[in-house]
Amino acid sequence: MFLKIFQLIKSLFVVSVAEQYKREFVLTVNEINVRRVKVTAITFIILEGILIIISLVKNKSDFFKQPDVYYSGMYVLLFIASILYLLVFIKLGKNIPASGTLIQVIGISFTCLLLYWCVGIALLDQLSYGQIIVYIVALISIAAVPFFSPLTVLLIFFSAQVLFIAFMPYFQQSTEILYGNYINSTAFLIIAWVISCIRYISYVEDFEHKKNNTGKER
Known part of the structure; x- marks a missing residue:
């Protein structure tokens, strides 16, 4: 029984492609991730641009009102970052085979940025609404959009959760809400990670x- 459990856990963390297909698999995944990063970056550029305009119109009489000024700062941060990442991936997308490692590293950094940004928004929301829906949606979205290995996704999620838990008490004073946020975020993190694992494993199996x-037909 314990052996089966160990094998199940191992299958989630260690997902490998046959050696003869590994290079082509990495290339295919990079092509997919480059396209999706571009779409994601463009989406956030448009969305954050709209939110920045709304913030300027809404708070034109008192732009530095708290916590609105913090939200505006976060919108500007992601707006600028999304433009930079879009430009980088447009350039990398012109020669994906030669930029494999760089695409993976920068793709992970963009994913971390988005998730950490959503952690920041969720923390700011504690000052007004006490909700963490932005963080939850980010976890599910990252599980559903890019293709990363299970271990990579787990490390990304774990680092974000550490930040979330560490800073939450500075923004939320209610012990009950803190406890609920910790439990709910951890539960959704696990669900999101499992979804990501299933997608990645299924894609590997389908690719092989x-x-x-194709080899048999030849």
Whole structure:
């Protein structure tokens, strides 16, 4: 029984592609992630641009009103960062085979930025609403959009959760709400990670299946 449990856990962390297909698999995943990062960056540029305009109109009489000024700062930060990442990925996308490692590293950094940004927004929300929906949506979205190995996603999620838990008491004074936020965020983190694992493993299996069938036809 323990052996089966160990094998199950191992299968979630260690997902490998057959050696003869590894290079092509990495190239395919990078192509997918480059396209999705571009779309994501463009989406956030538009969204944050709209939010910045709304903030300027809403708070034109008192732009430095708290916590609105912090939200505005976060919008500007992500707006600028999204433009920079879009430009970088447009350049990297022109020669994906030669930029494999760089694409993976910068893709992970962009994912971390988005998740940490959402952690920041969730913390600011404690000053007004006490909700963490932005953080939860970010976890699910990261599980559903890019393709990263299970271990990579776990490390990204874990680092964000450490920040979330460490800074939450400075923004939320209610012990009951703190406890609920910790439990709910951890539960959704696990669910999101499992979703990401299933997607990645399924994609690996489908990729190898197609390659094996192609080899047999030849």
